[in-house]
Amino acid sequence: MRALTFSSRNIKELLRDPLSYIFCLGMPILMLIVMTIVNQSIPESPALPAGVPIPEDTVMTPTVFQIQKLTPAMAVFGMTFVMLFACMRVSSDRSGAFLTRLYASPMKGSDYIMGYILPFGLVALVQSVITYVAGDIIALATGKEAFNVLNMIISLPLLLPSIFMFIGFGILFGVLFGEKAAPGVCSAVITVASLLGGMWMDLDQMGGVLLGICDKLPFYHSIKAARLALTGDFSEMWISLLICTAYAAVIFGISVFAFAKKMQSDKK
Amino acid sequence: MKTIIKLSGITKKFGTKTAVKDLDLEIYEGEIFGLLGVNGAGKTTTIRMLTGLSAVTSGEAEVMGFSVKTDLQEIKKITNISTQETAVAGNLTVRENLEFIAKIYGLSKEQTEKNIADIFKTLELGEVEKQKAKTLSGGWQRRLSIAMGLITEPKMIFLDEPTLGLDVIARRELWKIITALKGRVTVILTTHYLDEVEALCDRIAIMAKGQVKALGTAPELKKLAGKEKLEDAFVEIVGGAVE
Numbered sequence: 407m408r409a410l411t412f413s414s415r416n417i418k419e420l421l422r423d424p425l426s427y428i429f430c431l432g433m434p435i436l437m438l439i440v441m442t443i444v445n446q447s448i449p450e451s452p453a454l455p456a457g458v459p460i461p462e463d464t465v466m467t468p469t470v471f472q473i474q475k476l477t478p479a480m481a482v483f484g485m486t487f488v489m490l491f492a493c494m495r496v497s498s499d500r501s502g503a504f505l506t507r508l509y510a511s512p513m514k515g516s517d518y519i520m521g522y523i524l525p526f527g528l529v530a531l532v533q534s535v536i537t538y539v540a541g542d543i544i545a546l547a548t549g550k551e552a553f554n555v556l557n558m559i560i561s562l563p564l565l566l567p568s569i570f571m572f573i574g575f576g577i578l579f580g581v582l583f584g585e586k587a588a589p590g591v592c593s594a595v596i597t598v599a600s601l602l603g604g605m606w607m608d609l610d611q612m613g614g615v616l617l618g619i620c621d622k623l624p625f626y627h628s629i630k631a632a633r634l635a636l637t638g639d640f641s642e643m644w645i646s647l648l649i650c651t652a653y654a655a656v657i658f659g660i661s662v663f664a665f666a667k668k669m670q671s672d673k674k
Numbered sequence: 675m676k677t678i679i680k681l682s683g684i685t686k687k688f689g690t691k692t693a694v695k696d697l698d699l700e701i702y703e704g705e706i707f708g709l710l711g712v713n714g715a716g717k718t719t720t721i722r723m724l725t726g727l728s729a730v731t732s733g734e735a736e737v738m739g740f741s742v743k744t745d746l747q748e749i750k751k752i753t754n755i756s757t758q759e760t761a762v763a764g765n766l767t768v769r770e771n772l773e774f775i776a777k778i779y780g781l782s783k784e785q786t787e788k789n790i791a792d793i794f795k796t797l798e799l800g801e802v803e804k805q806k807a808k809t810l811s812g813g814w815q816r817r818l819s820i821a822m823g824l825i826t827e828p829k830m831i832f833l834d835e836p837t838l839g840l841d842v843i844a845r846r847e848l849w850k851i852i853t854a855l856k857g858r859v860t861v862i863l864t865t866h867y868l869d870e871v872e873a874l875c876d877r878i879a880i881m882a883k884g885q886v887k888a889l890g891t892a893p894e895l896k897k898l899a900g901k902e903k904l905e906d907a908f909v910e911i912v913g914g915a916v917e
Contacts, residue, residue, distance in 0.1 A: 407777075407780075408777075408778055408780075411774060411777040411778055412778070414774075415763055415766060415770075415774050418763075418765060418766055418770065419763060419764075419765045419766070422765040422806075423765065502759065502761065503757040503758070503759035503760065503761035504761045504762070504763060506727060506755075506757050506759075506761060507755060507756075507757055507761035507822070508778070509726070509727055510725040510726060510727055510750060510753070510754070510755045511750060511754075511775070511778050511779060512747060512750045512751055512778070512779060512780070513778060672727075
């Protein structure tokens with residue numbers, strides 16, 4: 407009950423901040439539109455019959471900006487901003503006297519953790535739904551194939567590991583860094599996640615050392631699992647989803663541990 | 675008089691530094707008790723130990739018979755605090771801040787409504803009921819912060835420098851609110867302002883270097899130091915300790 411009360415306060419704080427709409431909702435949808443325009447400006451690769459080798463001088467159209475691949479990536483992009491706001495909430499609560507007041511109340515450690523996870527998790531999920539619906543509308547508006555509704559419904563809960571992972575990052579950075587440093591650290595992670603996750607470039611097509619590095623990080627798998635789920639390639643998706651889930655469990659565990667330790671040290 | 679807080683030789687150490695040393699003190703039910711001292715005297719640390727915000731290094735402290743070492747959760751249910759810094763949720767309205775704290779302490783909806791109505795009446799917060807806390811002036815925020823401490827109907831409330839940074843008018847208004855609590859709620863007040871303790875407190879403990887140097891009513895302290903003004907008495911009592 408106390409966790410729900412704390413969640414309610416956190417969601418009100420988030421929803422009453424106009425910046426949260428601009429970043430969490432506005433940015434993914436804006437990028438969906440911008441990248442769709444970019445994609446339409448790129449000439450399409452020549453269609454070659456199956457089995458015919460691609461000539462060396464052929465310029466291949468990047469596939470990452472195709473709406474079916476772009477939309478899941480933008481949903482993950484939106485999660486990185488939820489991470490930023492979770493981080494700012496925790497660091498702001500810690501830097502002021504508000505958490506001190508709550509430490510003196512009957513609230514327990516688990517109430518704080520749940521109180522931070524629930525609202526940001528809910529916002530991330532709603533934001534993903536809106537991004538998917540926006541992507542589907544853009545697909546129809548640009549004459550592309552509409553999303554498979556069943557795949558879309560199935561893929562949304564499959565985003566949960568990524569959501570937990572980014573909220574975990576947010577809580578962790580909010581605990582480790584002060585109110586001024588925390589947003590900067592999150593911005594760096596947003597940049598790394600978008601580049602090494604393959605939001606803006608086809609890492610599989612590029613291959614090499616870069617793909618090797620990205621393959622070891624969670625962001626690439628987070629986006630890959632989301633893309634494969636939306637296109638219905640579930641058999642291919644599981645490995646990436648498992649890697650992403652494992653990262654989410656570890657990062658989330660570390661963030662809970664760090665919060666509990668910080669709570670204890672604040673009380674010393 | 676019934677003892678509500680009993681400190682028996684409590685000590686708080688931060689590494690090698692001793693913030694509170696072997697403190698013995700009894701606070702009675704319904705009184706406004708002032709903890710007076712210079713910066714670093716141990717006032718806030720004492721309050722932090724009594725509210726579970728800091729662990730006691732040694733000694734024993736009891737609040738209404740509950741030990742701060744073993745029964746902290748019980749103590750938290752019957753006490754509340756207004757910290758030095760204003761502790762309000764900025765994007766929540768005045769009413770929502772009060773409802774939030776009431777729910778955290780497990781008050782029913784009916785009790786919350788009743789208490790909010792009482793608080794709006796006594797603290798005159800009704801006029802800013804729907805205003806977001808961050809848009810209030812410093813004085814009103816402090817008033818809300820104290821209201822959040824009172825909404826749970828605590829047996830005792832800790833007010834840590836409640837008038838710090840407020841203008842004269844806002845200070846006097848808060849004095850009225852604190853005075854109105856006398857007899858109903860035990861108030862433990864820390865402050866730097868001597869006129870404040872003299873106007874508000876039934877008894878005063880003067881702290882220096884983590885210890886109580888003198889304890890009594892304002893006239894008793896003045897008599898003890900052989901001074902006419904409390905400020906002179908304070909300097910006399912603390913003077914040796916801060917040199």
